Amino acid sequence: MNKWREVLLDPNVHFPGESSEYRRARNELLEAEAELRRQNEQVAAQRRALPAGGLIREDYVFESAADGSKVRFSELFAPGRNSLVIYNMMFPRWSEDQRAGAPGGKTAELPLVDQPCPSCTSVVDGLDGAAFHLAERINLVVIAKTSPDRLGAYAQERGWRNLRLLSSRNNTFNRDYHAEAPDGGQLPVLNVFSRGEDGIYHHWTSEMTFKRGDTSSLDPVWVIYGALDLTREGRGDSAAYPNLQY
Template identity: 55%
Template sequence: MSISFPGESPEYRAARDRLLEREIELRRAMESVAAARRQLPPGGLVPEDYVFQGAGPDGGSQDVRLSELFGPGKDSLVIYSMMFPRYPTDDRRGAATGRTAELELVEAPCPSCTAFLDQLDGAVEHLDQRLNFAVVAKAPLPRLLAFSEERGWRRLRLLSAHGNNYDRDYHGESEEGYSLPMMNVFHRENGEIRHFWGSEMLYAPRDSGQDPRHTGTIEPLWNMHDLTPEGRPQDWHEQLSYG
């Protein structure tokens, strides 16, 4: 089946049909990769029941263990390691207002992580029907909660990993101890919690001019650019505020 749009030329239609074949091939490849991911053998047992700092019912902080992040009937847990503080060489400007703006730039949150989580905040209400999702960062909990309020996040579960080794063990920090934007998936079965998958493309070699794209398939911001004639901008970067 071939469709057409008003005013298009035969040359356009022929090129578009060829591109459509490639898009179908990409869809098949994505489905194949997803199927292969689901067939992974059991991953490693989580070495400890990591204790995070989360918001308590009275507005203070409370200890939250990794095992407690699994809700009833939901056995998959996705954790995103946010770069807060940002990588020390990241000199993009910080927040324009709020308590976060008072931080030294090196202690401020990563703009790219922030843009990513802006997009996921709206998805969590839907995801929560089937899986568990949490965001961890090395920043102290009061900084995380203040920034969340400034951004208007309403659904993200934010946890401080300030006092544990989670990011170190699951590659959410560099050898120097700097935060890295790793995503990990854990699965609970028969009382055991095992690692299932991690966004290891963050560490894989990349082609010239490409970002890691380790979470690229779930990020609308950059994928939307791919639909336009201009493509992904080469001289533009996410910011905490725009002016």
């Protein structure tokens, strides 16, 4: 890696046609970006160093979207991989979400209120592409409250082939780990669990969602906003974005 670092290092980078004003401003921004990176690394280290959270309260039983078979929580850990990342997608969507529904297939036949959240769909689109690589290091699962048949049909329609998709319709996992509101509405939440010699512990949840009242805590797994943040236009109004139809 030291050789690769030598390839990358260049303190005198300039680009065609740039003004001295641009270069000064860009260098100031570069310092801010470097400081942000240091802070990100510090926060990541704090996250890794968290003491063990609570032991899971029960060996939850899920239903596989692939074939409807029963899957226990403890079975989500493959040999040699002791971290489990779970994304709870909103399927069904928020009852007041009026964004367009699925463009076709069996999912489009459902009432809009029973269809999946477009934002969660965007997150899972990205996770499916990364799942092949992540499987070398961690266990990754997507959970939804809908039936396994509906979840499996939607996975086929979206082309999700690499993810393990599970229905939680018959257990309390979503409610226990804050992926379900008191009224039963579903919430988009990331949970991480760690397996040790004496059991499975909760490690981390995207709690910033509840502190800020937005979904920015999903940014680490939501690539579209990372791309938009690089542009002059930025994120803009995300109230009706992303969508299932454009």
